[in-house]
Amino acid sequence: MAPSAPSVPPADHSGTGPGTGTRIAFGDCPASVPAPPAPDRVECGTVRVPLDHGHPEGRHLDIAVSRVPASGTPGERRGVLLVNPGGPGGSGLSYAVTKRAKLPERVRRAYDVIGFDPRGVGHSAPADCGDMGGLFDTPGADPVPRGREAERAYLASQRRMADDCARGVGEALPHLSTTETAHDMDDIRAALGERRIAYLGVSYGTYLGAAYAALHPHRTGPMVLDSAVGPWDWHEFDVRQARALLRQRQTLFGWLAEGGDEGSGHSGRSAHSAHSGRFGLGGTAEEVRASYAKVRAGLAARPVDGFGPAEFDRAVYRALGRTERWAGLGEGLRAYLRDGDVAGLRPEDPFDGPESRNYEAANRTVKCADGPGPGPSRVLRDIRALRRADPLPVLTGLEASACAYWSHTPAHRTPLSAPHAPPVLLVASEHDPVTPIEGARELRAGLPPGSRLVTLRNDYSHGVFASRGDDCVDGTVAAYLTGDGAPDADVRCEGPGLPRP
Template sequence: MIALRLCLATALATSLLAAGPPAAAEPHFGPCPPDVGTSDDVPTAPPVECATIDVPLDYDDPGGRTLPVAISRIRATGTPREYRGALLVNPGGPGGSGLGYAAEKRAKLPEPVQRSFDVIGFDPRGVGRSAPVDCGPAGGLFQHPAPDPVPTDPASEQAYLGQLRHLAGDCVRHVGDVLPHVSTANTARDMDVIREALGKRELNFLGVSYGTYLGAAYAAQFPRRTGRMVLDSVVSPDDWHDFDVQQGFAMVEQRDVLFRWVAAHPSLGLGATAEEVRANYTEARARLSAHPAAGGVGPAEFDRFVYRTLSRTERWEPFAHALSALLASGDASGFEPAEPEGDTESRNYEAALRTVKCADSARPRAEEVVHDVRALRAADPLPVLTGLEATTCAFWPAPREKARLGSPAMPPVLLTQAAHDPTTPLAGARRMQRVLPGSRMVTLDDGYSHGVFASQRNACVDDTAAAYLVSGRLPHEDVECAGGGLPRVRAVTSQP
């Protein structure tokens, strides 16, 4: 990767606060690392180029210590007349690497967008090749099998809090003095440095999941530099712990939908009623709790697999097959952790996820954490707590700067959202829309998966978003698109 060292002295700090033409030279792009933008799903042309820019660790001290931010670029393929500039993309997280994602996402974008925009990826600060953070032992987060993650009595609730305390302590020690600076607000500032380095007056942006929160944070700080922005699968504007709890309730509701779907397909071998499917699910989890399976599979690993399953309906049938195999023969290989215990990418993701969330918003109190876990257990005896990452923040240092979202001075932008997405629930997406003045939402009715634009192959969503990106014109009102509903079973299986 070719590095570019940008001069970021006091003049740059001033430019970050006052609107004006970009001042920094375009980065000198060169070959990417071998693992960036090279997969069977990504076309080899146009090629992916990479560069590195330096940004201030602390924007209050722009002449001080810097961090490297890795960026990638795939050139627009249209004519000069079609060119609309650069489109920065972010895959979500917090903690998702965007360097290779740029090529992966571009391959799915409608052709008019590919022809009109250079697609720019980046690893946010603390992630991937941008000064990655690590939480060391992370309170045992990477040990498999892990203890049952659902506390059921006062003693296990205290043990649950103790594990969170250890996780927070490990992060504080191992992330070190960069801890308070790895935040959404600073990543938004880094995005503006990228804009300047590319020589663009405005930032066009496509953010997915957490990327929607990041886009709203950019618009809050740089409303007059905000260009065309598509926010897909939208995070609520609430504090992170509150959002995580809302997601937890949505996951319980989505799992009920999954149980009914499985019951409607008796060939999957898990029962002909939702109650029978639930009973099989509960039995399988109880077996793993009593006797973890080979490969480090216990109830925590089971719940992580369920969490991932609920977010995308194409994972529902493989989940049903894995559950059938576990019940029939004790084969838990379908639930084994996707990453080995020492996998650096997974460790970095989990560390960045918590570091950013805890830097962004107010701390939940320990009593609040217990109260919310009890509320989720009251909704269902076996809630999926995997997504409650901000519980760790109860034991984290106070945030230096909470994230701000949206601005009255920003232009209207476009939001795209599935009606039944459990990862970013629709009610929260509508609250985010209200803090982004004049913005429009495209809702995929009867959609149950996380990720909509250039993800679900829905022509109504994709054409509406592409038309906005290319023309800059929003729909006159919110748009509703017909979704594909729940998936079909592709293979007929025999009952175990």
């Protein structure tokens, strides 16, 4: 079941609606929101918004909002900085606290940091898709279909997932979209009494930010889009991500083999190397790949304590996005090969917990509400192409496949082009496999003139600003947010490379 609504103080709805005088009655936060370090404080409230902004007289939702006030003097304050952690499906209520703690001090002094749970997420009318076509079964079915019968079973599971969401989400299904959430952001702006908002979005948060700038260009202040989703339909994005994950995994294999060229992801050792590598998985990328394939095949043949190929692929998907997780994955592979232990491969957070169930439901619901989905033939064609590229693809991120059977198919895609907003600052890791850098480059084509791209070269992780600890990136973004404007040209910062042994 999705989490129940928290005890959040109600908004003051004495005005006639969003943007017409309504203010947020801030008070205590739900217990799930951490307290910031003293003397900072966090406070929470709600904003009432229409389910369908095109028909504001109809059903309404309460959007949960958090605020950590600026720590500087009144003269230093520049306004509010809305933040979104990504997804779709990521909860932002606590993110105002956790992300703010990592921001450069000059940004913390200048802005009230505002977090919110987007509609369908967390404490904002959470979406519930029930069993989602068996997604939470343990062990799950092998997510890589091989052969006609397996492909039919895969499509059937996607149809069941779509049907489960239609039943669980009901009349809200077509309205849990990025477009509606972008309008909610403007309702939050109005309820805060601000003429404009500054914004920091990571991953899916960049897609949401671009949509806000397209819909409300004259309400948009400084906007940072970190690790950008490209301006493609969601299924196309998922497929591009799957290809990037294969490139990243090859780099991982070389790193696990030890002694490889850090820039290329290849081992550099002879194919006949007698070395067992850093983790005992092999001394070349090819030998490590063989060990990896052996682990996956073993779990497919005989799952361990509910941990099979689907669970394994999810663990790999998670590890590939952040290099600090690579050593743990290597140790987990070694432990399984040595004694059949899968403890090192399991993520700390249970996949089928309430927060995860809500995340997965909101993720599909938003993606499928954002534009026309792929047809079943396209889904199978792309899966076959990925299998031809590599017999062991990681298909965990093909979340928009369910949109092939969605009951409310939108006729138009979410608008992302925003030529009339102020210049935007994009930030990207050169080798990010989750949101490949070509997404930032293509998204920028529809953004205002003067928008710039800050690239962290020789970096392999997802999420950059106030995340990777890079002074060049953090300083450039902080200067932009606090009044210096966008740089005169794109900025290239030198990243850390692959992890050291």
